[in-house]
Amino acid sequence: MQEDIDKWLKELKKGSTKLSILSLLRSGDKYGYELIHELEVRTGGVIVIKESNAYPALHSMESDGLVESYWKETGEGIPPRKYYRITTRGQGFLEDMRREWKRYVNAMDGVWGEGNGNQ
Amino acid sequence: MEISDDAKARLTNRVNRIVADIDVYEAEKKEITRELTSNFYDRSMTRAMARGSKIIEKQDVDAVFADSEDPKEIAAGYMHTYVSSLQRAGILSRGIAYLIDLIIFVLIIGIIVFMIGAPFYFIFPDQFNTRFLDGGDIFVEPEGPIAVLVSFLLGTTVLIGMLVYFIVIEGRFGFTPGKWLLGLRVLREDGTRIGYVEAIIRNIPKVVGNSVFIVIDALLMLLLFNKEKQRGFDKIARTIVVHKSKKEE
Structure with missing residues (x-):
């Protein structure tokens, strides 16, 4: 049972990776690990994205024109970091995604009857 | 922040192992190498700082790897994304x-x-x-x-x-x-x-x-x-x- 839930949650997280990343980028440019870390902290460890998911998602979002990237020196004695910035197109996409997300959640409420007080 | 030689060697080795399993164009491979290197540096640095150290040691890098995914899994994540573009x-x-x-x-x-x-x-x-x-x-x-x-x-x-x-x-x-x-x-x-x-x-x-x-x-x-x-x-x-x-x- 737990295995099935884990599998389902993995798919769910995968589906919401882009939405999470774009949302975080609204408050400013961020590098890969910063995005992963901030997401974990903000969601109290509920949404944890791994390297195998985060970086490929960033790359595909970049080729889709949703984000842009640039390298920046750290000044901390470690190699430069790759920062990501949300594009205008990315912002539009994020708004659409959020609207659809809300619509979906409302629709699911309808499916299990919460909207009608049938609990 | 500094890094010890053996910690650096382990880190480089790990990134190379991941990238070795990624079959894409060379320019993209270089970009992935740099990005993953930066990622593991950041993670290791957080560990070193938590210990109150200004030097990334082998133990920090090992702790990061123990917590991280298998190199093959990370490479697969990239390839799932790239395969449609090849x-x-x-x-x-x-x-x-x-x-x-x-x-x-x-x-x-x-x-x-x-x-x-x-x-x-x-x-x-x-x-x-x-x-x-x-x-x-x-x-x-x-x-x-x-x-x-x-x-x-x-x-x-x-x-x-x-x-x-x-x-x-x-x-x-x-x-x-x-x-x-x-x-x-x-x-x-x-x-x-x-x-x-x-x-x-x-x-x-x-x-x-x-x-x-x-x-x-x-x-x-x-x-x-x-x-x-x-x-x-x-x-x-x-x-x-x-x-x-x-x-x-």
């Missing part, structure tokens, strides 16, 4: 690669067969029936028991040679010498590296019988699976062949 190889480039493979294979196996067979032929000439044909060709037939044994040995050598060349090499590296020359890679449909199982299945028509089977299978690709550019046995093995440095238009 151009599939068609009948022409794959046919040329196969011809090159055949030439290389026949040359190598010819030399090996000669080196094994020739000494027996000269030491035990009575065991062989040598006939000179009209066209000037020489036809050698085994006659005695030693010659029969030698023929069997040579036949086995050719068969093993074929299995090694077309299956073991492809299963291990994801390409044969011919494919390597043309910049082709065999991948699973999900973009990850193939293993020996896939190499065995997809090469059955190459090593079984004569070249009729592979031609039929290639025709199957043209007629039925031209869009996916998969031979019948690619379909069964769930494999694809791509140009490793060409992006899909």
